[in-house]
Amino acid sequence: MTPPELHIENVTLRFGGIRALDDVSFSVGSGSLHALIGPNGAGKSSCFNVISGLYRANSGSVRLGDTVLSGLPPHRLAGLGVGRSFQNAALSAGSTVLDNVMLGRHALTKGGFLACGLRMPWTTRAERRHSARVKEICDFLGIGALVDLPVGALPYGAVKRVDLARALAVEPVLLLLDEPAAGMNATETAELAGTIRDVRDELGISILLVEHDMGLVMGIADRVTVLDFGRRIADGTPAEVQSDPDVIRAYLGTEATA
Numbered sequence: 622m623t624p625p626e627l628h629i630e631n632v633t634l635r636f637g638g639i640r641a642l643d644d645v646s647f648s649v650g651s652g653s654l655h656a657l658i659g660p661n662g663a664g665k666s667s668c669f670n671v672i673s674g675l676y677r678a679n680s681g682s683v684r685l686g687d688t689v690l691s692g693l694p695p696h697r698l699a700g701l702g703v704g705r706s707f708q709n710a711a712l713s714a715g716s717t718v719l720d721n722v723m724l725g726r727h728a729l730t731k732g733g734f735l736a737c738g739l740r741m742p743w744t745t746r747a748e749r750r751h752s753a754r755v756k757e758i759c760d761f762l763g764i765g766a767l768v769d770l771p772v773g774a775l776p777y778g779a780v781k782r783v784d785l786a787r788a789l790a791v792e793p794v795l796l797l798l799d800e801p802a803a804g805m806n807a808t809e810t811a812e813l814a815g816t817i818r819d820v821r822d823e824l825g826i827s828i829l830l831v832e833h834d835m836g837l838v839m840g841i842a843d844r845v846t847v848l849d850f851g852r853r854i855a856d857g858t859p860a861e862v863q864s865d866p867d868v869i870r871a872y873l874g875t876e877a878t879a
């Protein structure tokens with residue numbers, strides 16, 4: 622299946638007098654790994670939150686294929702095939718990896734919490750199927766051996782993978798990743814880069830990656846959109862964006878000499 626394109630169209634978001642996003646437009650191509658970058662305060666998180674339904678834009682729209690996402694609450698997005706990671710992985714430390722990832726799966730379970738709680742026969746069958754799929758996802762992300770451990774006992778890099786597994790558990794066509802490498806050391810970041818690439822290549826889904834780490838972004842992204850002071854200042858391949866004078870100026874705070 623070809624994943625639908627994501628279109629962010631003329632989005633403006635204001636906080637009082639601050640324009641966190643100012644008429645921002647860009648598209649995430651089908652099956653591509655698209656990065657959204659920019660210096661501190663550029664508007665990356667604001668944009669992520671508009672796309673994931675946490676913030677409502679003052680104007681403009683967000684579309685996944687023909688489906689308008691803008692205005693929908695975050696919990697509706699999972700059912701539409703949008704998975705998201707969290708900057709501070711909001712996982713239950715006392716529960717196992719399996720249980721945490723299964724929670725991400727609830728958008729797809731037809732029994733619901735009540736039927737699951739009553740252990741109706743169809744729900745236990747469905748639960749077995751879902752749990753097998755969740756284990757597959759954990760294997761794919763290299764945390765298959767950890768499924769029965771409490772999340773609180775895991776090292777930081779593994780916790781971030783559990784968060785990613787939970788996002789993949791909704792079987793998304795679009796994955797939104799919010800600074801997945803934040804707080805990781807160089808080795809963990811390099812491993813994560815490989816995993817994100819594998820998700821795109823092997824699961825064939827589109828990915829929007831909001832990230833601070835330029836090295837990570839430039840190494841794996843197909844396209845990059847750059848924000849500065851809420852405005853889109855560049856959009857292109859990693860090579861194009863890296864040599865763009867406006868981008869150099871935004872990051873270095875000096876006049877580009879290239």
Ligand SMILES: Nc1ncnc2c1ncn2[C@@H]1O[C@H](COP(=O)(O)OP(=O)(O)OP(=O)(O)O)[C@@H](O)[C@H]1O
Nearest residue numbers: 636639640641659660661662663664665666667668
């Ligand atoms: N909830 C909020 N209330 C008021 N202003 C906000 C809020 N969230 C963001 N802003 C402002 O909007 C602008 C964009 O912030 P945003 O957090 O989106 O940028 P960012 O690129 O994600 O920054 P960082 O890389 O530092 O996380 C900033 O000027 C910020 O101070």
